[in-house]
Amino acid sequence: MGEYFASNFTSSSEEKIILGAKTCDLESLRILDSVYANGDFKDPFYIEERGNIILISSDCTRAQDTCFCSLLDLTPYPKEGFDLNLSLVEGGFVLEVGSEKGKKIVEENKELMEEAGEEQLSQREKRRQDVLNEVKEINKDFDSERSFREVIKDSFNSPVWEEAVEKCVDCGGCNHICPTCRCFLLFDEKGKKGFSRTSLWDACLYTGFARVAAGANPRIKLSQRFANRLLCKFGFFPENLGLDACTGCGRCISVCIGKIDMREVVRDLRVKV
Amino acid sequence: MESPYQPTKAKILKIIPETPNIKTFVLKPEDSLEFKAGQFIQLTVPGLGEAPFTPSSSPYEKEKIEVTVMKVGSVTSVLHSLKEEDTIGIRGPYGKEYPLSDFEEKETLIVGGGVGLAPLRSLFLALAKNIERYKKVLFCYGAKTPEDIVYKGAVLKNWQDLHPEKIHFRITVDKADGEWKGKVGLVTTTLDNLEEEIEDIQKSPVIVCGPPIMMKFTTFKLLDLGYRPPNIFLSMEKNMSCGIGKCGHCQTGKYLVCRDGPVLTYDKIKDIPTIWD
Numbered sequence: 346m347g348e349y350f351a352s353n354f355t356s357s358s359e360e361k362i363i364l365g366a367k368t369c370d371l372e373s374l375r376i377l378d379s380v381y382a383n384g385d386f387k388d389p390f391y392i393e394e395r396g397n398i399i400l401i402s403s404d405c406t407r408a409q410d411t412c413f414c415s416l417l418d419l420t421p422y423p424k425e426g427f428d429l430n431l432s433l434v435e436g437g438f439v440l441e442v443g444s445e446k447g448k449k450i451v452e453e454n455k456e457l458m459e460e461a462g463e464e465q466l467s468q469r470e471k472r473r474q475d476v477l478n479e480v481k482e483i484n485k486d487f488d489s490e491r492s493f494r495e496v497i498k499d500s501f502n503s504p505v506w507e508e509a510v511e512k513c514v515d516c517g518g519c520n521h522i523c524p525t526c527r528c529f530l531l532f533d534e535k536g537k538k539g540f541s542r543t544s545l546w547d548a549c550l551y552t553g554f555a556r557v558a559a560g561a562n563p564r565i566k567l568s569q570r571f572a573n574r575l576l577c578k579f580g581f582f583p584e585n586l587g588l589d590a591c592t593g594c595g596r597c598i599s600v601c602i603g604k605i606d607m608r609e610v611v612r613d614l615r616v617k618v
Numbered sequence: 619m620e621s622p623y624q625p626t627k628a629k630i631l632k633i634i635p636e637t638p639n640i641k642t643f644v645l646k647p648e649d650s651l652e653f654k655a656g657q658f659i660q661l662t663v664p665g666l667g668e669a670p671f672t673p674s675s676s677p678y679e680k681e682k683i684e685v686t687v688m689k690v691g692s693v694t695s696v697l698h699s700l701k702e703e704d705t706i707g708i709r710g711p712y713g714k715e716y717p718l719s720d721f722e723e724k725e726t727l728i729v730g731g732g733v734g735l736a737p738l739r740s741l742f743l744a745l746a747k748n749i750e751r752y753k754k755v756l757f758c759y760g761a762k763t764p765e766d767i768v769y770k771g772a773v774l775k776n777w778q779d780l781h782p783e784k785i786h787f788r789i790t791v792d793k794a795d796g797e798w799k800g801k802v803g804l805v806t807t808t809l810d811n812l813e814e815e816i817e818d819i820q821k822s823p824v825i826v827c828g829p830p831i832m833m834k835f836t837t838f839k840l841l842d843l844g845y846r847p848p849n850i851f852l853s854m855e856k857n858m859s860c861g862i863g864k865c866g867h868c869q870t871g872k873y874l875v876c877r878d879g880p881v882l883t884y885d886k887i888k889d890i891p892t893i894w895d
Binding site: 350352354356380381384385386387388389390393501502527528529530531533535539540542544547549554555556557558559560561562563564565569573577580581584585 | 619623665667691855856859860870871891895
């Protein structure tokens with residue numbers, strides 16, 4: 346017990362630019378902010394890093410088969426949450442200012458820009474609608490009057506979850522790639538002078554995630570953990586924040602080696618619950 | 619920058635063996651740590667892990683803090699191997715306290731099972747200190763065998779002598795030994811003939827802490843007896859890691875047990891699937 350430990354949590358006071366974030370990325374920051382930067386206890390490291398980021402987002406110029414922001418009433422072009430947003434048009438970009446920070450950057454770099462005209466703005470609007478229509482077309486079989494939130498809310502005991510996890514290998518890929526999954530594990534890292542406290546991303550799909558010391562586990566079955574992941578996104582977060590913790594980015598679909606598509610799971614829940 | 623995840627040091631002043639697998643650690647935190655009954659803390663053994671506990675000492679005791687630990691997992695096994703004068707890590711307090719002011723003028727029932735007595739001891743000492751505020755306290759406790767009774771001297775004698783006019787006890791063991799003269803039966807049997815002690819069940823609060831199976835059957839019996847769900851306070855044992863509502867491990871339905879609990883009333887949790895698992 347001679348060894349004692351230090352904190353290995355750090356944040357950088359350097360400014361960073363995130364360039365090209367899409368709506369699905371920006372929206373996920375609302376969830377992360379609500380967790381780390383709010384409540385009785387706040388995470389000072391997150392807050393410092395977050396404050397030092399300049400967010401330059403951009404409109405989606407095309408949709409992938411896995412994109413489904415439209416099902417969550419989002420658009421493939423950002424409406425808020427950015428410092429600056431870029432929209433590709435012929436011959437350049439339409440730059441939109443979304444914050445004081447963004448305004449300052451524009452003012453300091455005026456020589457690189459000129460006033461956008463009617464033509465560019467209408468071209469931006471047309472391109473935006475085209476991509477939105479593309480996302481809607483991709484998701485036409487999944488669209489319904491009944492929202493994800495409504496369908497998932499009371500579905501824990503549905504047999505659909507058992508069927509859904511037949512192809513799940515418990516890898517946690519969906520957790521780790523999800524921009525709103527924010528669960529972590531505190532752990533002590535061994536260094537030269539004892540231990541430092543640090544953290545690792547964790548995944549609620551892992552068996553031991555909710556297990557307690559004596560071995561009791563409220564979600565011992567994979568289907569329960571899989572269900573709980575979506576219940577967290579469409580139950581826990583809406584009830585606490587009024588926001589879905591899913592932005593339709595579709596990364597969980599592309600990463601899944603079992604080819605599980607949550608849109609299909611929700612569609613099955615609509616039919617079978 | 620100060621990390622909310624960083625423990626401070628606490629010295630182990632004394633280790634009191636309670637039962638064959640339960641010890642009470644008397645700790646002296648380097649930085650003062652004041653808690654309210656029902657809140658929890660995290661104890662850390664560097665490099666070996668961290669686990670949540672609700673202190674068992676009186677919240678009015680400012681100099682030291684007592685934590686009663688049953689040896690059940692990896693962290694608790696390491697804690698059990700420590701010696702007096704060793705140093706461990708501590709951080710907290712976290713979570714919400716028991717709403718003691720809501721218990722004033724009421725007949726308060728406490729039901730404990732096994733090591734679940736630990737947080738209830740803290741609550742009991744807080745109630746006993748200001749007993750004039752409360753109409754009555756009935757303390758029901760069950761252990762597996764007489765050997766497994768935690769704080770034996772207190773439970774069987776000292777606490778009973780404190781305010782016998784206002785604080786009553788019903789103690790039982792699942793299985794007696796030769797010496798045992800008391801009641802034998804599961805803790806739920808201490809709730810039989812409850813009307814002899816509690817006049818107004820509808821308005822009375824009850825605080826329950828024990829193993830999940832005991833909490834489940836106790837809750838069902840309390841409901842049968844007429845206790846109202848918002849008056850049933852249940853200690854939720856979940857995997858609290860960060861303790862401050864960030865890491866997500868203790869998410870249970872729409873609650874984070876570390877932030878919204880660790881004690882939640884039955885009306886809040888009754889519809890959460892697998893709540894007793």
